[in-house]
Amino acid sequence: MTKRYLMRLGKSPFDVADAFHTLDRNWLGTNSGNLIYGAASHKLFSTQDTVVEANHYRINGKMADQVNAEYDGFILPLANCFRPDFEDHLRRTADFLERLTIPFVMLSGGAQLPLDGDPSALRAMEPTITRFARAVLSGSSALTVRGEMTAEYLRSLGFHDVVVVGCPSLTLHGPGHRVEVPETLAPGAPIAYNLETKDPFGGDLIADAERHYRATYIAQEHGTLELMLWATSPYDADDPRLPLERSHPQFTAARAEMYIDAYPWIGRLEQMAFSFGARAHGNIAAVLAGTPSVMLAHDSRTLELAQHHGIPYLIRGSEHMPHSVQELYSQADFTEFNRGHLERFETLSSFLHENGFEHIYDPGQESARADYERRVAEMSFPPAVRPTWIGESPEATQRHAVLQDRDVRRKKTQAAIRREATNREKRTQEQLAQLSLRVEEVGQRLEQEQRRADAAEKRREAAEKHAAKAEARLTTLDERLRTITQQVGEANDRAQRAVRIPTRLKDALTRSPRER
Known part of the structure; x- marks a missing residue:
């Protein structure tokens, strides 16, 4: 299956x-x-x-x-x-x-x-x-x-x-891959280099590569692809030695390449004698091609990958940073990798x-x-992307760049609107969730209050019943008290009458016969 x-x-x-x-x-x-x-x-x-x-x-x-x-x-x-x-x-x-x-x-x-x-x-x-x-x-x-x-x-x-x-x-x-490093790198040999466009560096090495070798800049960034297709200017370039503007010889001579599929990229690097740069996968592509490379580590991403896999690297800013490609090539030791x-x-x-x-x-x-x-x-993969605007008039090139810039701004605006809409929806959902929670809490409190009121009502009813029973008992007691009081009164009356009879008899006995 x-x-x-x-x-x-x-x-x-x-x-x-x-x-x-x-x-x-x-x-x-x-x-x-x-x-x-x-x-x-x-x-x-x-x-x-x-x-x-x-x-x-x-x-x-x-x-x-x-x-x-x-x-x-x-x-x-x-x-x-x-x-x-x-x-x-x-x-x-x-x-x-x-x-x-x-x-x-x-x-x-x-x-x-x-x-x-x-x-x-x-x-x-x-x-x-x-x-x-x-x-x-x-x-x-x-x-x-x-x-x-x-x-x-x-x-x-x-x-x-x-x-x-x-x-x-x-x-x-697979597990058997190796990289073999020739002892020398001949002057004029075909080499490739890559560049970190967000934090560009390595001008000395790139200038040496351009002067002494058949150098090809193999780009990787989305912005550079746009530059090669539409002649836009996506980067702020301070160092003219770096391929960041369309006026750089790598672009004007249509030597720069960019690949939109992995296998042609690796295949192209098989034709190179050496590769270097700050892009992790630009150098890994060379390693997969069996081509010696040196990674210019500038952050944890590049450094930890190079260290783990045994790919030769140099840390940006180190005092031993080479200024020539030959010096850099001497660092391409793949013993640990192999x-x-x-x-x-x-x-x-x-x-x-x-x-x-x-x-x-x-x-x-x-x-x-x-x-x-x-x-x-x-x-059948597409060929390498190269500048498409070579041979166009300056006016046509500028027109394409302006139209693409306009389209990019539109997409960025739309993306910002979508993000804002998403964020608003998220905030609304959070607010609704909070309101639901508050409603639930209020409902729970109402239920608790209702239970308390019900309990109080039951206690009131019980108290009323108890009071009614007490009142009935009091009424009964009052009636009994009245009955007893009446009985006591009657008894007193009888007692008083009983006392008066002997008194009259005594008086009769003590009178003289004449008085009787």
Whole structure:
């Protein structure tokens, strides 16, 4: 019998769409890195006689009944889910999980913290995190997380059933995957780099890459996709060496690339000699391609993943930060990655088995792996996204940018209206709940008062009956008293008459005969 699993994904690896629809529907979840761990998770659970479907990031408590009825399991791959701007989604997910009756597992979540691990930015949302963690543990044996920093954070909240599994993306090629590092990186070699656009850095390295190598900027952000399609200006750029404006040579020469599917992205990185940057999955995609890479760790997300998986990394701001690609390449040591990959894979595998799930790398699943890989090979994926406005007149480019900016503002306004409507509905529901509670409390008080009044009425009736009986007894006593008084009077009268007779007799005896 075929099993059906529902998985939290923007799209499955076999859902193909063009770049414009991908942008418009946000199938990347604002960041194409989601494609990498999504593709790996989808493959991992695609065992024999199992179909894995995407939920397209739609999740709420109302869906639970339908999912319970139609699916055999739910899989929840996550990235940096413990962050303030994800709280609403986390709350809706908790509501959904609390109502599930089918088996489910969480596949690795992370806390978004600074490099020192300070969790103060998460204090306000800790009630939501706590509720979510409890919801996961209601159906799974443990909370799986990306690294030790997240594990320590959850333990600080009182959760000790925590297992560090890293990112499921590293399971894509199974337990035997390795990365071999050539001794040298030749000048002019093809290399790739990625960039954290919200907190950009690494200008020296990027400038060196542009000068001495055939460098390709592989973008990941939703904003950069918009820039490449519509020539918009989504970023405030202070360093002209960084590819943040459409005037950068990576865009004007149409060298920058962005992928809207995981497998073409990994395939492209197989052609590179080296990759580096601050994006976690940009570097993991290179690792999956077998290409040496170095992660520029700038927060807990990147640091804990690199540390757990043994991916070479350098911490932003360290005094030993290289200024050239050659120096950076010398840090690409994959000894620990290759040594520990099997053990890390087995940790995740044991967790899945403990919770009743099989995976595609289990013994006996060889045909499932072959079928899956054949299906991937037969797919016709869209090519890399490159700037579409190259060759247009400046007027046409500007017109497209203005129209897109207008459309983005409209969508943001609509989203704000929807959020406000949702918040108002939530506040209204809370107020109604409070009013219902108050009505219930008033009703309870009325019932108590009514019971007291009923009891008082019963006591009054009883008192009246008692008073009536007492009155009747008093009346009877009065009558008896009158009778007794009358009897006493009559007795007194008889007594007085009895006394008068002897007195008259005495008087008669004492009179002389003549007087008689």
